[in-house]
Amino acid sequence: MPNRIIKESICTSEKIASLSDFEFRLWVGLITQADDAGRGDARPAIIKGRVFPFRDRLSIKDIDAALQALAAKGCVSLYTVDGKPYFLFPGWVKHQRVRDCKPKYPEPLEAENHAAVLQAAASCGELRQDAASCSLESNPNPNPNLNPKEGAKAPNAHAHFTPPTVAEVQAYCDERKNGIEASRFVDFYASKGWKVGAQTMKDWRAAVRTWEQRQADERKGKPGTIRKAHNHHQRTYTDADFEKIGINLD
Numbered sequence: 001m002p003n004r005i006i007k008e009s010i011c012t013s014e015k016i017a018s019l020s021d022f023e024f025r026l027w028v029g030l031i032t033q034a035d036d037a038g039r040g041d042a043r044p045a046i047i048k049g050r051v052f053p054f055r056d057r058l059s060i061k062d063i064d065a066a067l068q069a070l071a072a073k074g075c076v077s078l079y080t081v082d083g084k085p086y087f088l089f090p091g092w093v094k095h096q097r098v099r100d101c102k103p104k105y106p107e108p109l110e111a112e113n114h115a116a117v118l119q120a121a122a123s124c125g126e127l128r129q130d131a132a133s134c135s136l137e138s139n140p141n142p143n144p145n146l147n148p149k150e151g152a153k154a155p156n157a158h159a160h161f162t163p164p165t166v167a168e169v170q171a172y173c174d175e176r177k178n179g180i181e182a183s184r185f186v187d188f189y190a191s192k193g194w195k196v197g198a199q200t201m202k203d204w205r206a207a208v209r210t211w212e213q214r215q216a217d218e219r220k221g222k223p224g225t226i227r228k229a230h231n232h233h234q235r236t237y238t239d240a241d242f243e244k245i246g247i248n249l250d
Helices: 008-012 021-033 044-051 060-072 114-120 148-157 166-176 182-191 204-219 239-244
Strands: 039-041 077-081 084-088
Touching (some): 021 039, 021 044, 044 060, 166 182
């Protein structure tokens, strides 16, 4: 695990001040055990062996109670994946930076902990390691050496595309009243790995609008953009032809 840094602001944090001595020691210990995305194994027995290996009189129940207290006070988020418990530092993305993010533990499932997903969505950054803090207060530029504009762009740099469900596409199509068959749209792009040409799709709604426009053009009798192949066997191609072979006409 890389070394972690704790800001001196914890000395004046009311949230940290509300922790008991043992809860504070546990919180610090969890910071040292968290992976690059701020996640870790939340099984009390594992925590005891890693954070308190020489505290023989410390019980598993003591650790579990302190862990639940940290979660109740917002210092960590708890979630489960495949029946196994994990913890996540909600403010990790704001205060802890790493050069090469290599998470060891799974991210929260959206259905189980939507709030934790939002906090962890941009947990991997390309900036140098800075600090870890329990505070959830807004900090738009935690690293004073960073350009504020560059810091504002960091979360978007790691945006992740999530394929829509048929129901989501259908709801959007119904809203726009474009008559597009949602299942056909989803099946088409799912078969291509949700790629537009060689690039991963970034906005499925924009793709729906593209289909909508082409469909409207077809209804008006407008031919697709014609492109000629420069070879000995001259042939014309339409937008639909290029879409079938995965070329992004935009």
